[in-house]
């Protein structure tokens with residue numbers, strides 16, 4: 081009896097010491113065994129996803145969370161790029177862009193987005209400016225979605241002194257760029273205040289005044305997309321962040337608030353969404369802090385789940401899952 085108890089205690093001790101890595105876990109969904117495909121990148125911490133659909137692939141651009149587990153703020157020096165043809169298998173490409181590629185910037189590879197125009201790829205990034213106080217937005221250009229990307233403009237597109245609505249110096253972050261059906265490009269960005277402006281045909285200069293949009297509890301992370309004849313402005317709402325959205329029939333508004341799209345992301349105070357449609361299926365891409373034991377607000381992980389529209393164009397609340405997208 082003594083021996084049985086000893087063996088049992090030893091077994092419990094060994095079992096409780098095993099670290100379960102996400103890729104080893106099989107989930108059950110609707111009674112079926114499935115692989116846990118979320119987060120989609122498990123060997124590095126990634127945040128602020130921005131996806132681009134180009135030809136027959138999706139390119140995922142993300143910031144690299146490099147903070148050690150005893151460091152409670154962002155440590156981000158570079159951006160990463162992955163690609164997929166099926167939303168399940170993701171291929172990593174060599175690091176395409178770093179803060180040091182912007183000679184005028186000093187740190188902080190924060191949220192960014194790549195868009196394509198006439199065969200060129202424009203990567204709009206958030207960084208800390210080296211000589212003008214605060215965050216700034218720059219743009220790097222490439223002939224390929226995987227780089228190399230070059231800061232051909234050689235200076236910031238937007239700096240903190242160009243916006244005066246807030247006293248904070250991190251209100252010029254999180255660019256999202258959208259080209260309307262008539263060819264006019266727009267950039268939206270902001271923290272606590274949502275700004276937007278037209279971009280010139282060259283995509284590297286503003287074309288006209290900076291305007292603001294009033295949105296309930298706007299925190300940051302605006303993302304513009306279009307579905308049928310509706311424009312959608314989704315954004316991080318409150319803090320810790322949920323994702324909310326507004327809809328409009330025009331890129332210039334008025335924007336009608338439609339409520340919460342995604343609830344708090346597990347173990348992360350930010351949520352940062354990207355919305356795309358690929359091969360006819362809408363996807364919601366976001367980050368959480370789910371990789372154990374060290375994942376969290378500064379060691380985040382990109383996840384993908386399906387997005388569904390209602391017949392009136394509104395979006396259904398996202399259901400975040402462990403299984404993510406299955407083949």
Ligand code: FUB
Pocket residue numbers: 127128143154189190191206253254300301350351352
């Ligand atoms: O990754 C740094 C910052 O955290 C981003 O710029 C915000 O959107 C938030 O996700």
